[in-house]
Amino acid sequence: MIVLDNHISKPGWCCSNSDGNGFFGDQYFNPDLWIKGLTKVATMFEGTKNVVGMSLRNELRGPNQNVTDWYRYMQKGAEAVHVANPNVLVIFSGLNYDKDLSFTLNKPVQLTFTNKLVFEVHWYGFSNGKEWETSNPNQVCGQVLGNLMGNAGFVLEQGYPLFVSEFGVDMRGTNVNDNRYFNCFMGWAAEYDLDWALWTLVGSYYLREGVVGMNEYYGVLDENWHDVRNSSFLQKLSVLQSPFRGPGYDEVRPHKVIFHPMTGLCIQRKSLYEPLVLGPCSEAEAWSYTPEKTITIKGTYFCLQADELGLPAKLGVICSYANSKWETISDSKMHLSSTLEDGSSVCLDINSNNSIVTIAFTPQPLSTNSRWVVNESGQRVKLACVNWVAHLEVVVAEGLSKQPVDAISERILDMGFNCVRLTWALFLFTNDTLASITVRQSFENLGLVESIAGLQANNPSIVDLSLIDAYQAVVASLSNNNVMIVLDNQISKPGWCCSNSDGNGFFGDQYFNPDLWINGLTKVATMFKGTKNVVAMSLRNELRGPNQNVTDWYRYMQKGAEAVHAANPNVLVILSGLNYDKDLSFTLNKPVQLNFTNKLVFEVHWYGFSNGEEWETSNPNQVCGQVLGSLMGNAGFVLEQGYPLFVSEFGVDMRGTNVNDNRYFNCFMGWAAEYDLDWALWTLVGSYYLREGVVGMNEYYGVLDENWRDVRNSSFLQKLSVLQSPFRGPGYDEIRPHKVIFHPMTGLCIQRKSLYEPLVLGPCSEAEAWSYTPKKTITIKGTYFCLQADELGLPAKLGIICSYANSKWETISDSKMHLSSTLEDGSSVCLDIDSNNSVVTIACKCLNRNSTCDPGSQWFKIIDSTRCTSATKSSVGIISIFNFMAKNLLASFS
Template sequence: LFTLLTFLLLFPIFMSCAKPAMSVPLSTDSRFFVDQHGHRVKLACVNWASHLETMVAEGLSKQPMDTISAKIASMGFNCVRFTYATFMLTNTTLGNLTVEQSFLNNNLNESLAGIKALNPSILHLPVIEVFKRVVASMGRHNVMVILDNHISKPGWCCSLTDGNGFFGDEFFDPDVWQEGLVRMATMFKGVPNVVGMSLRNEPRGDRQDVELWFKYFERAAEAVHKANPDVLILLSGLDYAIDLTFLRNRSLNLSFDRKLGFEFHRYGFTKQNDWKGSNPNQMCGQVVNELKNTSLFMLDKGYPLFVSEFGADLRGNNENDNRFLNCFLGVMAEYDMDFALWTLFGSYYLRQGNYGIDEVYAVLNWNWCGLRNATYSARYSSIQPRFQVPGLPEAYKHKIIYHPQTGLCVLRNSLSMDDPLVLGPCNESEAWSYNTQNILSLKESYMCLQAKALGEPARLGEVCKDPSSKWKMISDSKMHLWSEGRDGSSVCLDVDSSNTIVTNDCKCLADETDCDPASQWFKLVDRNKF
């Protein structure tokens, strides 16, 4: 449906939508993050790890630091969730290790040689100083930073037995944790591109306790805000950051406001979901309903919600992840979510005892030189721009017809009603309206979307009263647009191999598991800007 050549032609259009330069510091206005002037800032971030054994940002053996920062900005990301380990700040022996010492201690001679060649100026610096230099490098490229306390003891995260899961675990002393947070907040006070701090990644484990969560997160939030009043404070829920239900009827007791947001994570493997072995429509509907119950309700409570981790295997052959992503990108577009994609880094110095291993979820390839999968990168690019901008006139509101499988939207190929509709960049989409009679029409026009017959292109028409002009959202996924063709056939909106909008038999409406409805999944997304 979407070729590499198509992506290369459209990539500059996708990138033109991102606006990384912001008026900071940021604050909150109901569910949105806003700048100093009250204008919405959508966090379109990518994760960059610095929390593993070396405590050095991944990739500095592959590319110069500024090259990586420039690459982040060129891919349309306006911020980075930059991870770190508490002990880098609270254990002076660790924090004062030079890069060379840290890499030699971990037998990383090959990676050390790469750093000597590509980033020689950091070789004899303490790892904590290098952390600051990476943040400064991102600042030079107008990339904002969310400082993420990923773990206490440097290493891979996360498991139920790593001693880092919840307060009272072997490496998770709440006083030491708070000390590290305050030191980090103080270190970056007055650094304009550091716009937020995520206080802890993925609380989890047998010690999880709601009362302790409130006790220690309230205390730490106050301490961080006192040390650095400019930064946003982001809090994760329980059970690997998927459960915020305990906040449905209870709020934190804090002395400050307009700085608090919440975060959640989601992957194809979350809760051991079997996307491959389930009916895709049913599984998507189940997961969306679960998200509404466990996290999305926070938007209705008036808090920003930051999807600080989600992603998929970008090799493209993981059916579980592919099905998940087709569903979840629809959620991301529908709710216009702030996010941090997992992940940037194409390889690791050291992960779980393995040297130089590939990261198949990364947007960059193993040597950090190029995109791992251009088609997937185009899809992520489609959710980087803002769809919703608060404060604009009501007349600006309209719909776009978003196609998660490609990251494109339905648009006119020409002004002629005889020409078929096609998929194209969402920033070129016409404004659509969808009324209570289930009619999809071009806003402020007499033209509506119509189904002709099975296997034929859907087209615009001017007589919009017959059944072929009515489109219902059906199936558990609520992403099939169903209509009745003029020949009496029952059809769903679909996309053919040339990206033309057609109508075909509806897919996967029964209980079958060996079908793929992704080409027929569309989201009617609210937008109020052109």
């Protein structure tokens, strides 16, 4: 079939605003002559059966284009063509290089004939400059498609065909801009099942713009017009060459197919037992997408389910849980996302065998909803980060001499972290001389020969990059491995941080020029604008020193925030306070004033040594109560003001022998769980290239060991893992609000195996759901069963007579983490755990000022949750309840 397209008036390459061919009345574009030409062509080919359409004019454009003349002449031209050849479709182009038909929305074209009118539109990757390469493809796809539907796609709803008469890509396959654009195009063209014409068949030109034999890299054929230039492209495009639907194609009842634009394939099911795979759409599975957001095999009870991170998606018949709900998320609306049992978001992806798997994904960009960080679909995203140091004298991310960068990025995810707070030194981005030094030269300058050998072995692609390119390579590795990144300006002059006299502490200090700092922030924000997993920027680490003051804090932090947002409106902007990031209290009565909303986060730091040796030399209950009181007054209040609080540094000596740290961390765990905070652990680093003059210094606060190979303290990571998933927040209203009873020392929660067995500690994902009533009883949610103290030293039990003193529980001590009740003899007892992690009641300990007493085993925290756990999915059988009641009644008569 043939569509005759009037491309231009005066022969030559098309198009520019000043070529005299752009609009009616231009030098070479006489409207009357044009209509005569249309009439002549229509008449000439009236008897040629395969001439099915005539496109009246290509890419109207230029300074003279206007709507009035468009209607006047396009309607005249259409009538002329139809009179001369009533068999052909008449195809209308719009304005602005055939990208704009929006003016016809409220003023339809008026013609004397019907059922022959088609509209056309053009869309290339370069139609949007380099946006696809320099910005987040999800956002660009969403924005461009929104504009495209508003400017042209609406004609489909008005009842007209839309003919995409020009689109195409660089067939060499190396053009990132084109490749990303084309994935978006494929999704759009398949969704609307559009008519189209690819640019171009041409492999080379006789003469184009003065060049003889010019090679056409957008051409389907090669330079000699002999072979296909890119067979994989044609294979991918082939899915659009057949219709998905339309008149005459009602072969089966309407259904859905799940299309993968990057490959041009669809999801298939070989059997109920084999993994789902991609294959030709002619063999695609027929699906239904229900109002409950389940994706079911059409006409069956089998639904698509997310199993575990990295494993194949599966089919199941229990379709009421979160892992069976699928939503289209991100601006592109092409991520299919579900939620695993641990609350983590996953998306469908493909592996190297084209099997359908689920991998971690957090829709970007992030924003804030009151005190929560949320994604584009409004679901909470909990930042569970680890700090990766890249700001010391070498100015290279630590550990690259020990392990490949991708291995480190993968290990971060394996340990349960979803995010890295990656530090950077200001001078790397403001001093071109420093930035241009190669990694090898930086190590040589410091005499670190052994590290160079390690880098050469583990990261040969990085060792000869410039320092600034090496930093970008680390960011790219994290992003490619689906790790979110918080870029933290740790310091100005590269080196260890921090002291009051290092010249890096506050605006105006020796190395801290505020204007240079804002320039650096702007450069970093701009540089990583297109990196999808860069989700936040922390403006400055630990402001401090004798020059710190509130006036300059407001002056420069607000300027810095505005600069970052102007350069990259996608990222969260994180503000630190004064006094080593321990004090935000001055903002309580004078809120930060910014021109943007829903992007502001505050941060705070808290270590055991923040309070000297108090945890070891004083009573931990008192220290915990006093420190938390100060912490909430100095920083925690921002939660009530409607801002997220990011604990961007905390940590402990991973050797496990530091009493001060161990006691502090029990208190930290209770606080972080109670408020369900976002956080970043210090640190990933197992050892440093060079720190404070020491080569290869071992980092005892590091998650990884000295060789960056093994976890330094696996029990610590196991304990911390409870904080890596949210207890509550937007999008996690899986069941009605309830309480879980958390044990900070172990990172576990109280579980109930049955009504007869002792209560025990176990994973919080299997915690019992409790209510804490105004009468101080702790009951199993939705039942009459309450927690009771039985006898000193015996397990706590469940009962149904809840009016006595042994069923009342109060939080006592300064820490507010002792759960205390009263036995029948009037003695006070507290919950504790025995060697089997069973929950028992013993005499309350460490309530006096004794510093040698450690109350950790008796610390419990009643915290809010809306998460569905395995305990809340089950119910107590009626027979079991009657047996339980019978046992209690019989016991009362014995």
